[in-house]
Amino acid sequence: MMYRDLLCQEIQFKGHDGGECVAYYARPAGAGPFPGVAFIHHIPGWNEVCIETARRFAHHGYACITHNLYSRYGEGDADDIGARARAEGGVSDEQMLGDTGAAIAWLRARPEANGRIGIIGYCSGGRQAYLAGCRLPNIQAVVDCWGGRVIVKDSAALNARQPVAAIDYTKELAAPLLGIFGNDDKEPDAEQVNKTEAILKSLGKTCEFHRYDGAGHAFFDWSRVSYRPEQAMDAWKKIFAFYGKHLA
Amino acid sequence: MCSYITEKTAIFGSAKGRGGWMSVDTAVVYYDHPVHAQLDHALNIDIVNSRTRERVAIELSAASARELVARIQAALDSGEAIHLGSAQAGPRSGAPA
Numbered sequence: 001m002m003y004r005d006l007l008c009q010e011i012q013f014k015g016h017d018g019g020e021c022v023a024y025y026a027r028p029a030g031a032g033p034f035p036g037v038a039f040i041h042h043i044p045g046w047n048e049v050c051i052e053t054a055r056r057f058a059h060h061g062y063a064c065i066t067h068n069l070y071s072r073y074g075e076g077d078a079d080d081i082g083a084r085a086r087a088e089g090g091v092s093d094e095q096m097l098g099d100t101g102a103a104i105a106w107l108r109a110r111p112e113a114n115g116r117i118g119i120i121g122y123c124s125g126g127r128q129a130y131l132a133g134c135r136l137p138n139i140q141a142v143v144d145c146w147g148g149r150v151i152v153k154d155s156a157a158l159n160a161r162q163p164v165a166a167i168d169y170t171k172e173l174a175a176p177l178l179g180i181f182g183n184d185d186k187e188p189d190a191e192q193v194n195k196t197e198a199i200l201k202s203l204g205k206t207c208e209f210h211r212y213d214g215a216g217h218a219f220f221d222w223s224r225v226s227y228r229p230e231q232a233m234d235a236w237k238k239i240f241a242f243y244g245k246h247l248a
Numbered sequence: 249m250c251s252y253i254t255e256k257t258a259i260f261g262s263a264k265g266r267g268g269w270m271s272v273d274t275a276v277v278y279y280d281h282p283v284h285a286q287l288d289h290a291l292n293i294d295i296v297n298s299r300t301r302e303r304v305a306i307e308l309s310a311a312s313a314r315e316l317v318a319r320i321q322a323a324l325d326s327g328e329a330i331h332l333g334s335a336q337a338g339p340r341s342g343a344p345a
Contacts, residue, residue, distance in 0.1 A: 043252070044283055074301065079283040083294050084301055087276040090252030123281075124251075149251065157251070187251075216288060218281065225286045 016098025
């Protein structure tokens, strides 16, 4: 069922350490109850693609919040704010978990919410969704879209802001996980994807991985040369089927 | 890539941005997904005024970035040789004393 009548608004909530966090909330009109989705943006920033993604989820019957992890970096064009965040070292995992946990709490408290929450992210957001699935309580389904550095090849890449590889928290994952990957991607490459899946299975986690030929990184992004419509639309079907099963 | 890995250096000079000319003091360089250039990855340079946090952004293919590096070096070598004399030509950076 499609929901063409949507309610969309920009909202604010208290994030990590009480900091002001901006988010976009899109949901079908009506009383619900609707399953919830929290969408985590990619490193370039909280841009139009993120906002449209929230509306896509709403169109398919989900109450979706996408929160701006760069809310503390001031106002301006999303790409300028993204560059500013990058130049200043980026968002720490601790802040991301605080902001994401607060976004989920905001979503779960909505009267139209059914209380079940899925999390999803692209790119760095895929890694962050994986990490949130392991570290935050009461998440019912996790979707990692080509999250880079879930497995860290070189431990020198770990730092004070990202001190532990997400894969090392896998035993704490309580929700089923769907992985979407392009076989031409270099981060994560096929070896990293295979290893992640093997670790999940060895720990008895419920996971479903889909690998696409002819696609690399960011193949959902219709504004980029990386866009692969055939693979992207198939992967979207997988996501809606996965959330339909676990969030209804 | 999707990482926060960057190269960063202090610079001295000016750049023309959205509001006109401005002083700039920082350059941030990284090889990652571009915002506008239709490339999977690009060499991205942000020339920044850290006081106002305004930037001028450039996204280049790896090949054109390498060529630009070579042309900058060539321009510096020939320009300094002409304007300063070959004895004084050489690496220079930072604000004038």
